[in-house]
Amino acid sequence: MTLDELDGQLLLLLTDEPRLGVLECSRRLGVARGTVQARLDKLLAGGVLTGFPPAVDLAAMGYGLTAFASCEIAQGRRGVVAERLRAIAEVCEVHATTGQADLLVRLVARSNEDLQRVIDEIVDVEGVQRLATSIALSTPVPPRVRPLLERLRGP
Structure with missing residues (x-):
């Protein structure tokens, strides 16, 4: 469009x-x-x-920890795994990706211990073969669309 x-x-x-x-x-x-x-x-x-x-501030809701998980899954299981991940409340978004990982998962947690619980829940999903998690330390560029919208103004 x-x-x-x-x-x-x-x-x-x-x-x-x-x-x-x-x-x-x-x-x-x-x-x-x-x-x-x-x-x-x-x-x-x-x-x-x-x-x-x-717009909801997850940290203000008590979910101050954000992490990204690269998820390798069994072949042909993307739909099933995505549906199971959808059922985990702390999973905020899931993207199918190219490269070694099949899915990139953004998740939140209340603490490191809570993050371990969420990771364990994800690893228990049938079809998940490997998970590599990175904790976000800060968000220097938050999700945005403004620059793309401003580009529509023209010169």
Whole structure:
């Protein structure tokens, strides 16, 4: 899907203030309410905009430890293993990857001891053959889309 400058401005606005309504977006962008609604509908239908979830600070919830696990799995077991990982609450995301590892797993824990429990839970998943875990010490660049949206503005 190709986005234009107005799409980018709308997405930037909602990135900064996700609770804005359609009417306020139209006022700030200087376009009709119907235009904003049509753009939102197009972005949702095209899968560009996937929802308006709240931003949650996991550390503030008590999950101050973030780790990444490279997971090697038995051949043909990716779907089953991914579903089992989905059932572990501390697993935040799973990506199928190329290279030696088959899956990259981002997980959180409350402490080192809790991390060991989560790792043990993952290793117990049938089809998981090997797990290599790295603890994140900091997040110098958090997840972001702003630079890509700003690029839509053009020169």
